[in-house]
Each structure stands twice: as structure tokens, then as C-alpha cells.
Amino acid sequence: xxxxxxxxxNGSPASRRVEWALKIKGVEYEFIEEDLQNKSQLLxxxxxxxxxxxxxxxxxxxxxxxxxxxxxxDEVFEGPCILPKDPYDRAIARFWAKFLDEKLPxxxxxxxxxxxxxxxxxxxxxxVLKVLDNELKDKKFFGGDGIGFxxxxxxxxGFWIGIVEEATGVVLVTSEKFPNFCAWRNKYLNxxxxxxxxxxxxxxxxxxxxxxxxVANGPK
Amino acid sequence: xxxxxxxxxxxxxxxxGMRLRIALAEKEVKYEYKEEDLRNKSPLLLxxxxxxxxxxxxxxxxxxxxxxxxxxxxxDEVWKDKAPLLPSDPYDRAQARFWAxxxxxxxxxxxxxxxxxxxxxxxxxxxxxxxxxxxxEGELGDKPYFGGDNFGFxxxxxxxxYSWFYAYETYGNLSxxxxxxxxxxxxxxxxxxxxxAKSLPDQHKVLEFIKVLRKKYGVE
Numbered sequence: 001x002x003x004x005x006x007x008x009x010n011g012s013p014a015s016r017r018v019e020w021a022l023k024i025k026g027v028e029y030e031f032i033e034e035d036l037q038n039k040s041q042l043l044x045x046x047x048x049x050x051x052x053x054x055x056x057x058x059x060x061x062x063x064x065x066x067x068x069x070x071x072x073x074d075e076v077f078e079g080p081c082i083l084p085k086d087p088y089d090r091a092i093a094r095f096w097a098k099f100l101d102e103k104l105p106x107x108x109x110x111x112x113x114x115x116x117x118x119x120x121x122x123x124x125x126x127x128v129l130k131v132l133d134n135e136l137k138d139k140k141f142f143g144g145d146g147i148g149f150x151x152x153x154x155x156x157x158g159f160w161i162g163i164v165e166e167a168t169g170v171v172l173v174t175s176e177k178f179p180n181f182c183a184w185r186n187k188y189l190n191x192x193x194x195x196x197x198x199x200x201x202x203x204x205x206x207x208x209x210x211x212x213x214x215v216a217n218g219p220k
Numbered sequence: 221x222x223x224x225x226x227x228x229x230x231x232x233x234x235x236x237g238m239r240l241r242i243a244l245a246e247k248e249v250k251y252e253y254k255e256e257d258l259r260n261k262s263p264l265l266l267x268x269x270x271x272x273x274x275x276x277x278x279x280x281x282x283x284x285x286x287x288x289x290x291x292x293x294x295x296d297e298v299w300k301d302k303a304p305l306l307p308s309d310p311y312d313r314a315q316a317r318f319w320a321x322x323x324x325x326x327x328x329x330x331x332x333x334x335x336x337x338x339x340x341x342x343x344x345x346x347x348x349x350x351x352x353x354x355x356x357e358g359e360l361g362d363k364p365y366f367g368g369d370n371f372g373f374x375x376x377x378x379x380x381x382y383s384w385f386y387a388y389e390t391y392g393n394l395s396x397x398x399x400x401x402x403x404x405x406x407x408x409x410x411x412x413x414x415x416x417a418k419s420l421p422d423q424h425k426v427l428e429f430i431k432v433l434r435k436k437y438g439v440e
Contacts, residue, residue: 068317094293
């Protein structure tokens with residue numbers, strides 16, 4: 001029961017965040033791809049509260065919730081620091097990671113929104129992006145000069161949004177509206193850490209395009 | 221630490237504000253308590269928490285820390301020589317963060333339905349609320365506190381809700397002693413601590429406050 005196992009999903013931002021943290025620390029781990037339509041006994045036992053991925057198993061002991069897992073990885077394994085050392089900077093990093101997680105549903109909703117609700121949903125998403133844009137005004141990355149905890153947490157807004165926009169045709173992010181965010185995203189997508197730690201863009205695009213099709217064909 | 225300036229922007233019935241009051245009391249940190257009128261938020265609050273505009277906000281030497289659980293961790297890290305609030309073992313710390321996050325995700329919304337809604341919605345809220353407390357009771361087990369032998373992070377995250385129990389029982393027509401006796405026993409144990417007793421408002425005062433809120437929301 002020793003070693004590190006990760007119950008996750010290839011195309012899930014939360015799962016990819018954890019893999020990214022493990023790679024930063026150079027930790028060897030076994031990745032177990034879960035089927036959400038047919039969850040494994042191990043997953044149900046390891047995360048009885050939410051029954052969700054990702055779940056990290058370290059020497060058989062489970063930890064759930066991606067941001068909690070990343071903090072654990074940072075504390076337990078040697079290697080480059082993921083969270084800042086200074087307590088105030090840590091509090092700020094935790095604040096932004098939490099903000100990203102809490103606001104993700106609003107952005108996701110706007111990407112898939114149709115009809116009358118779309119304008120209202122887009123407005124809410126714009127508010128979130130405006131806040132992020134503002135935060136990135138004088139910074140290269142959320143973490144400052146280098147990638148940090150918040151940038152890892154921001155993988156959904158950094159990598160996934162663009163792909164879903166392409167699949168659905170709903171455009172939320174423009175450089176006119178959110179210049180700082182776009183500047184960050186360009187650097188983000190071009191840096192090695194991101195390239196190595198994100199799933200295949202083609203694979204995700206294909207997946208989302210088929211979802212768009214399913215929605216179009218679905219019950220009205 | 222003698223020249224630290226610590227200010228807490230708070231609102232007396234807030235179970236989130238109570239977390240900070242308790243943490244600061246446990247650490248014996250002197251601070252200035254500033255009561256906010258949430259219908260007329262102070263310029264200081266709007267300046268210190270421009271993104272959420274919510275209390276509580278901890279201001280340490282002019283720098284704001286927002287989000288109550290994040291601020292409690294900050295307090296624990298800065299005033300580290302006394303009364304540790306988080307466990308020392310990384311795995312136990314991860315579990316503590318997981319449960320504090322669970323409380324944030326699940327408890328407030330279901331509790332709000334108990335006093336803030338009627339009919340089916342209220343019944344659903346009651347059911348979710350009790351389920352939540354039962355899950356937490358399961359996690360508590362036979363331990364005196366969520367932290368084990370020591371009062372800590374999860375206890376602090378949760379105990380503030382107890383000051384609202386008289387209101388939940390009155391408006392929800394439920395008996396928490398009957399539905400979750402272990403929880404009530406734990407809460408009474410926590411109330412024996414000075415830091416908790418001094419930080420929680422009187423339950424009858426909270427009831428009066430909710431009565432006014434219910435009229436405002438047209439539930440009364």
C-alpha cells in the first residue's frame with residue numbers, strides 16, 4: 001500500500017492541477033483513470049463524502065479536494081516550493097485559488113449558455129474575468145515573476161476556456177476587454193510547465209465539440 | 221509582535237467572524253473590533269475587501285486578509301508560538317483543511333434555507349442540514365474535538381453555527397439534540413472554552429436578529 005496513487009481523469013482541470021504539483025516535486029506516482037459513469041470501489045472508499053476525483057493516496061491514506069492535495073504535496077515532498085513562504089503571501093495565494101474555484105461555475109455556465117439567459121450569464125463571467133484582469137495588471141504571472149500556486153489553480157481559465165470557446169463559438173475572452181489576462185494567458189500557454197502538464201488540446205477540442213453536438217441534438 | 225496593529229472588521233451574528241474572534245482569543249492577540257453595518261458598509265471595508273465586500277476582514281499592520289478560514293490559518297502561522305490551531309502532521313492538516321472546506325461548502329446554504337424559506341425548500345434545507353451534521357458527527361467519532369484531544373481549526377470553523385441553533389430549531393421546527401446529540405455535546409464542550417464563550421453571541425439575540433431578517437425577506 002506504499003507509494004503515491006492518483007485517482008483522476010485525463011481531461012479534468014482539477015486532476016491535472018494535482019499531477020502538475022507532483023511533477024514539480026518530481027514524485028513518482030501511479031495514475032488511475034476513473035470512469036465517472038462507473039466509479040471504482042477505491043474511489044468510493046477513498047472519497048466517501050464527495051465521491052469525486054482527484055483523490056491522492058499516499059501510503060494508502062486518501063486526500064481529496066485538489067487545492068488541499070496540492071498544499072499537502074507541497075508540505076510533504078522535497079523540491080521547489082509551490083506556495084510562498086511568507087504567511088501574508090500564502091494568505092493571498094489561498095485567497096486567489098479559492099476565488100478561481102468559486103467563480104469557475106459562473107464562467108463555465110456562460111460558455112454553455114444559450115438563449116435569453118446568455119446575456120446575463122456572460123455579464124457574470126465578464127465580472128470574474130475583469131477581477132482577474134485587474135489582478136494581473138502589474139504581474140507576469142499570478143505568482144509574480146514565476147508560476148505559483150495560483151497559476152496552477154488557474155489552469156481552467158488559462159487552458160480550458162479557450163478550447164471550450166472554440167468548440168461552442170461563445171467568446172468571452174478578448175484582448176480588448178481583458179488585456180492583462182490575455183497577456184498572462186499567452187505567457188502561460190507558452191511556458192514549458194504548462195505544455196507538459198496539460199492534456200492534448202486536440203483531444204479536449206474533440207471532446208467539447210461532441211458535447212456541443214449532443215446539446216444541439218438533445219431533448220428540447 | 222508588541223507593536224502589531226490588528227483590526228477585525230466584523231458583524232456580530234456572523235459565524236465566519238466568530239472564527240477570527242476565537243482564533244485571536246486563543247492566541248491572546250490584542251485587536252480592535254470594528255462592527256460593520258452591512259446595509260452601509262464602511263469605506264475601510266470596501267477598500268480592504270474590494271472583491272467580495274464582505275466581512276470578516278483581518279487587517280494586520282494595514283494589510284487585509286479576507287476569507288475567514290484563510291485568515292485563521294494566517295493567524296496560526298503568524299502567532300505561531302502559542303496555541304497551535306492546525307495539527308503539526310501534514311496528513312492531519314490536510315484533513316483539517318478538507319473538513320473546514322466541507323463546512324463552508326455545505327453547511328451555510330442548507331442552514332439558510334431553514335430560517336430563510338418556507339415549505340418544500342425549507343424541508344429540503346432541513347434534511348441537508350441534518351445530513352451535514354451527521355457526516356460531521358461521523359468524522360468527530362469519539363474524539364473530544366475534531367482536532368483530537370486539542371481544540372483546533374475544524375472546531376473553530378464549525379462552532380459559530382451553534383449560536384444560530386436556537387433560531388434553526390425555532391424556525392425549522394427541529395430538535396438538534398434529538399437529531400445530532402453528539403454534535404450538541406461537542407458544541408457544549410467547546411462553549412466551556414473562554415475563547416468560544418466570549419466570541420459567540422447569545423442565541424436569543426441571534427433569534428431576534430433572524431426574526432427581523434425573515435420579515436425583510438417576507439418569510440415571516
